Amino acid sequence: MQKKRRRRILARVGWSVLVVVLLVIGGTIAWSQIGVSEAEAEPLAAVRANPDVTITDDAAGIVLSPAGGSSDIGLVFIPGAKVDPWAYAATLQDLAAEDDITVVITKPWLNLAFFDLRPLDAFTSLVPDIDLWMAGGHSLGGVRACQLATDADALVLFASYCATDLSDTDLPVLSIAGSEDGLSTPEEIADARHLLPEDAELVEIEGASHSSFGAYGPQAGDGTPTISDEDMIAQLAELVGAFADEVDSSG
Known part of the structure; x- marks a missing residue:
């Protein structure tokens, strides 16, 4: 019993x-x-109509390529938590259109990069002819990019910071903050500076908020941006383009 x-x-x-x-x-x-932040319709329609950008939609990610040309440099970009990957197409379009950088915007499992355990080559394999790959991401997507960065040639953080210690690596790093960011503040990004290599470059875009790094509308807890979308797109392209050229020339 x-x-x-x-x-x-x-x-x-x-x-x-x-x-x-x-x-x-x-x-x-x-x-x-x-509560997924959807891509704003008007900016997305504009990038789809951009004759200088070719868009390829794959199950693993969205590929933005220079129209009518080849590219030797690529960026695997991981979206922020619960943000539609398409929301970053408009913000990153000039990297393809102006700097000949192919951008792969990943489609994270469950809209959260932390749940997506795929390695970097799950995304770089979408464009196998690229010679140099940068890993990058926005907000929590950047935290995930830090975990994949040792398999890349460089790391770009968009309003983000690492929880992974990369300080002992020789990885080229560009960290871009926004002066009006209320979620990943410039102070928080600076506080995590010790986890990056000594020569990592930290840049602050004046007037940019957290949501300025994508086209998905305002975000709770964020600051108010004072920079136009056009200026934001141009500054991101200039910063990342120049960084990519430096990495390429030094390699």
Whole structure:
């Protein structure tokens, strides 16, 4: 009798644990789909109409390529948490159009980069002819990019910082902050500076907020941007383009 009773108790405990696990998994999946910041329609339509950019939509990511030309440098860009990957196409379009940099905007599992365990080559394989690859990302996407950076030739952080210690590497790093960012503030980015290589370059864009790095509208807790979308796009292209040229020439 005692053995049967013990088995019944263990069975009930097992079923209870299973129900809790299923509820946690289901709740996480549901949460990941709620409140996703969608790409703004007008900027996305503009990049799709840009004759200097070729867009390829793949299950793993969105590829922005220079139209009618080849590219030797690529950027794997990881979106911020619960932000539509298409929201970054307009912001990053000038990298392809003006700097001949192919951009792969990843499509993270469950809209969260931390749940996406794919290696860097899952995205670089979309454009196999690229010679030099930079890993990068916005906000929490940048934190994930830091984890993949040792498989890349360089790292670019967009309103983000590393939780991974890269200070002992010789990885070229460009970290771009926004003066009006209320979520990844310039102070927070500076506080994590010790996790980057000594020669990492930190740049602050005057007037940029957290959401200035994508075209998905305002974000709770963020500052108010004072920079226009056009200026933001141009400054990002100038900074990342010049950095890519430096990495390419030094390699």
